[in-house]
Amino acid sequence: MAMPQGALNPDGPADAVLPNIARIRNFWLGGANHGEADREMAGQIELCAPYIPYLVRAQRALVRRQVRCLVEQGVTQFLDLGSGLPDEGYVHHTAQALNPECRVAYVDVDSTIAGDSAELLSGSVGTRFVVADCRDVEGVLRHDDVRAVLDPAQPFAVLMTELLLHVPDSDGADEFVASWVDALPSGGYLAISHFGEDGQVLKGLRLFEHLRFGRFPEVSLRSLERVAEFFAGLDLVEPGVVPAPLWRPEPDEEDVRNPGEVRMFAGLGRKP
Numbered sequence: 001m002a003m004p005q006g007a008l009n010p011d012g013p014a015d016a017v018l019p020n021i022a023r024i025r026n027f028w029l030g031g032a033n034h035g036e037a038d039r040e041m042a043g044q045i046e047l048c049a050p051y052i053p054y055l056v057r058a059q060r061a062l063v064r065r066q067v068r069c070l071v072e073q074g075v076t077q078f079l080d081l082g083s084g085l086p087d088e089g090y091v092h093h094t095a096q097a098l099n100p101e102c103r104v105a106y107v108d109v110d111s112t113i114a115g116d117s118a119e120l121l122s123g124s125v126g127t128r129f130v131v132a133d134c135r136d137v138e139g140v141l142r143h144d145d146v147r148a149v150l151d152p153a154q155p156f157a158v159l160m161t162e163l164l165l166h167v168p169d170s171d172g173a174d175e176f177v178a179s180w181v182d183a184l185p186s187g188g189y190l191a192i193s194h195f196g197e198d199g200q201v202l203k204g205l206r207l208f209e210h211l212r213f214g215r216f217p218e219v220s221l222r223s224l225e226r227v228a229e230f231f232a233g234l235d236l237v238e239p240g241v242v243p244a245p246l247w248r249p250e251p252d253e254e255d256v257r258n259p260g261e262v263r264m265f266a267g268l269g270r271k272p
Contacts, residue, residue: 022084022113028053029060031087033116055264059193062244062266063161064094066191069237069248069268070157071098075189077156078104079146081134081180082163085113086120091159092127102126103149107140109133134163137179155187164194164230165219173220177230184271189237192230193244196263197221227265234269241267 019041023034027042034042045052067078076099080091083106095102103126106117110131117129128145141152150156158180167173181190228241239247245259247266 020110020112022108022110025056026085026087028056029087029089031085033085033087033120055195055262058244058262059161059264060089061250062193062247062264063091063159063191064089065248065250066159066193066266066268067091067094068098070189070191071095071102073189073270075155075157076102077150077154078102078159079140079150079156080104080106080159080161081140082161082166083108083129083159084110086117086127086129092121092124096126100125104128105130105146105150107132107134107146135176137183141183152183153185155185155189157189157191158184159191161191161193162195164192164227165221168220174230178232181233181271186271188271189268190231190234190271191266191268192227193264193266194227195219195221196227196265197223221263222265224265227267231267231269234271237268237270241265 019035019037023038024042024045026032027034027038070078071094076095078091078095080086083091086092086104086106091106092102092104095104106121106127106129108117108129108131114129114131121127121129126149128149130140130143130145132140132143134140140146141150160177160180164173164177167176177190184190224241224243231241242265243260243262244264244266245262247268249259
């Protein structure tokens with residue numbers, strides 16, 4: 001299911017502690033960086049779409065598989081766009097477990113999670129959390145904290161995990177992705193995961209608003225074929241763009257019935 005970034009229910013009281021999607025995801029992943037408002041909203045979302053926690057866990061497992069694949073291909077630099085909280089078991093943990101020389105820059109526009117992110121990265125070598133708008137490609141790549149861990153002249157991997165849900169076609173989604181592909185040097189990679197068109201998802205969104213839990217921001221759900229179009233000009237890594245549970249599954253991961261029917265798609269492409 002598509003999830004917005006930042007604070008939810010912006011129409012609530014001005015002095016209210018607003019739930020935050022990064023913290024809600026942290027709650028579903030078993031983390032500790034969430035509050036009462038986040039847990040309450042998580043319960044409301046689950047009431048409308050009870051499969052959400054599974055999808056969040058499946059997406060986290062997918063990112064770990066993509067990162068492991070990239071490290072095996074020799075990638076040591078990672079740029080995670082729209083990262084949310086860099087909590088336990090995420091990009092730098094996975095990459096550095098295989099190669100301690102790996103470096104990771106997390107980028108998110110949500111400044112309210114900067115403090116927790118800094119705390120989570122405290123003591124980590126070769127990692128940074130940067131508050132920036134990932135639509136500003138040059139601004140991100142020139143940021144001092146990004147440059148501290150990433151040399152954009154050398155191959156690096158750009159991770160777009162759920163990010164494109166918040167970039168509608170009318171706002172230039174193709175151009176946005178192409179701008180990052182253009183910024184990649186030869187040998188760089190683009191990893192995408194994206195929730196797809198699903199009647200249950202749309203029903204859950206309508207129910208969320210009908211029950212007056214708040215206004216759910218607009219999101220862009222796309223088909224597998226549409227997600228594949230974002231990899232134009234890149235060489236797709238096997239198995240191509242597929243439902244997330246089928247992208248290089250590992251035997252110890254959570255089982256799901258009919259994995260081919262999961263409407264969350266994933267792919268990894270290499271720039272020639």
